[in-house]
Amino acid sequence: MGDLVERAAKLDAEDPLRRVRDEFDLDPDVVYLDGNSLGAPLRRVAERVEHVVREQWGRRLIRSWPEGWWTAPERVGEKIAPLVGAAPGQVVVADSTSVNLFKALVAAVRMAPGRREIVVDAATFPTDGYIAESVAELTGTVLRPVLADELDGVLSDRTAVVLLNHVDYRTGRLYDMAAATAKVHAAGARIVWDLCHSVGVLPIELDALGVDLAVxxxxxxxxxxxxxxxxxxxPRGLQGExxxxxxxxxxxxxxxxxxxxxEPAPGIARARAGxxxxxxxxxxxxxxxVWQDVDLADVRAKGLALTEFFMECVDELVGNAVEVVTPRDDRRGHQVSLRHPDAETLVVDLTAREVIGDYRTPDILRFGFAPLYVRYQDALRAATALAALLA
Amino acid sequence: MGDLVERAAKLDAEDPLRRVRDEFDLDPDVVYLDGNSLGAPLRRVAERVEHVVREQWGRRLIRSWPEGWWTAPERVGEKIAPLVGAAPGQVVVADSTSVNLFKALVAAVRMAPGRREIVVDAATFPTDGYIAESVAELTGTVLRPVLADELDGVLSDRTAVVLLNHVDYRTGRLYDMAAATAKVHAAGARIVWDLCHSVGVLPIELDALGVDLAVxxxxxxxxxxxxxxxxxxxPRGLQGExxxxxxxxxxxxxxxxxxxxxEPAPGIARARAGxxxxxxxxxxxxxxxVWQDVDLADVRAKGLALTEFFMECVDELVGNAVEVVTPRDDRRGHQVSLRHPDAETLVVDLTAREVIGDYRTPDILRFGFAPLYVRYQDALRAATALAALLA
Known part of the structure; x- marks a missing residue:
């Protein structure tokens, strides 16, 4: 334990991202390990929103629409583009993930006349499957749920589109985007990636991999x-269709x-709705x-180190009382999922101790490690609190 | 002119809603007549948003979801329900109008198997028509655009659903919801009302009129x-289907x-998406x-009086230089549309004089009169400024 304390302190002191935490409005006593579900607020957000309400809305009123509001979806999209490896003009911010999945899947089915199957990850975050089910009904296609590892068995010239999650929301497992994209393309189908649990986690190369659509x-x-x-x-090459x-x-x-x-806009704006x-x-x-001064490679390196350190703390302090569900090699996002039959109660008890993770049915404790503001000492404190509860 | 000044002052002094204006964060020198496009901010909004960001998000973090965020769509819907004549459990806030129109139209077509036509107001705000066109394509139905006055000629046992605007966005004309709803029902079809330009304008009686769906x-x-x-x-009776x-x-x-x-939620929550x-x-x-202390009947009375007074000012000060497009009887919302070939330039010039309305292609000046904060003196000042520009 003493060794872990020292190592956490040293890792925090040497962390190249350690100053970024100051930009967040976080209580110093809270160990916040749920940024994989709801990220913490940057301090600048409250100020910006106040400016938007009091100045842009209050003083400029309707005039703010032509003064920057109307094109904000594309402008904010350009800030996300470098995080997903997209050249300009290919990302727009609009609606919810569910609604964007609907747009993407219908558009993909329409790109593949004659192909009548939608393949979806059977372990997907449910909304993806629900939306795919609805798209299948509306477009007269058939839904084929399959585990992401078993894609080979289902891809065929009937496959219109495959919808996959880059990182599994329960286990934290990271899938190989390059390999899966290539497989799907080899079958002549389109791929839609759901990046909810990977954007801001690691460098993503949508353009370089020739990904068809992503949300x-x-x-x-x-x-x-x-x-x-x-x-x-x-991507630009698919915008016309x-x-x-x-x-x-x-x-x-x-x-x-x-x-x-x-008549749809010629560029990415055609993905907007209301x-x-x-x-x-x-x-x-x-x-x-905040991403202007942050290198995604640093984020990824710290995320892997943080999750590895947390697993090590769990091994040493909690031991076999829980099962680590998340892959121990690099095929993971920035979360660690632990299995325990009392997961739901444990999450409540940890929260009461200001160690905030979340519970996923039926038996998963989920801890997210957002490298921009989570410290190694937070990882150690979480494992220590869990160990105390299970002792 | 002197008479108009005196009358405006008297009408403002006697206005039962005159104190409500103080609750808005409005520049005293601005005549804001675009509340039909973007309403003005209540002072309490900036405070609330700051609380949500700094306290609910910043301090409670993920815990705020079960503490009230998750059910906010229904809770806020309940505040709108009395404004549209809906008993509890029938209104939910979610997504954009376009997206909700999509939900409503697809659901309505599904309620009417065998009926293959979607009737839509040919003069509708365009997004309604665009969405209806898309729904027709996806559901294999046919779109029939028709002027709202000519419904009789197109309703038949082929009609699945009719989508109408309660108030026309260009002319400000108010349609008879009771009569149109009854006609559509007599044909065995469903009706969807778009209330964008009438909600908050006058008492609406969705339940009493047996309206099928509204957005x-x-x-x-x-x-x-x-x-x-x-x-x-x-409405509750249709939620199951x-x-x-x-x-x-x-x-x-x-x-x-x-x-x-x-598996959809049993109640109104099934209209939510992401x-x-x-x-x-x-x-x-x-x-x-703000609606807790406001009677919609007062709002309607003032809205009619304000728009009538504005038309009178226009008649007297501007005369035949513009054409009043909005109905002069009570069949109007709370906007007055004027036609002039230089409408676009005039709106820019008025805005430069802090009289803010808006322009709608090709020749319409549109002035919205939001009774909660617009004064009779504002109506007079707008007409006076327009007269000066046209002199």
């Missing part, structure tokens, strides 16, 4: 705020012409500024 | 903020059970509190 949320490792709007990536079903005026080529017929939600969008805009 | 935005006369989330009404296509986890019977299959956008939703929540 992700912004309230986890991007710290956009509760339910902040999601994003969608449509990207026909999405939520054809609101926001995606129109000339929204204020008030044409009777829908009027953008400005307060939340500009809160996210402010939160994304 | 509306909250950033106009409800002052929810730029792009604040929209609402959808599904309301099957909407955006089957995100937010509408699931038990979202945190993480079931592999989608994770609710909390900052914007709670800004709206705060804005809606």
């Amino acid at each position: 992700g949320c912004t309230y986890k490792f991007l710290n956009g705020g509760p339910g902040s709007p999601a994003f969608i990536y449509v 990207f026909r999405q079903p939520l054809s609101g005026w926001g995606g129109h080529r000339d929204p204020f012409a008030m044409d009777a017929r829908y 009027t953008p939600d400005i307060l939340s969008l500009l809160a996210l805009d402010a939160a994304l500024d | 509306g935005c909250t950033y106009k006369f409800l002052n929810g903020g730029p792009g604040s989330p929209a609402f959808i009404y599904v 309301f099957r909407q296509p955006l089957s995100g986890w937010g509408g699931h019977r038990d979202p945190f059970a993480m079931d592999a299959r989608y 994770t609710p956008d909390i900052l914007s939703l709670l800004a709206l929540d705060a804005a809606l509190d």
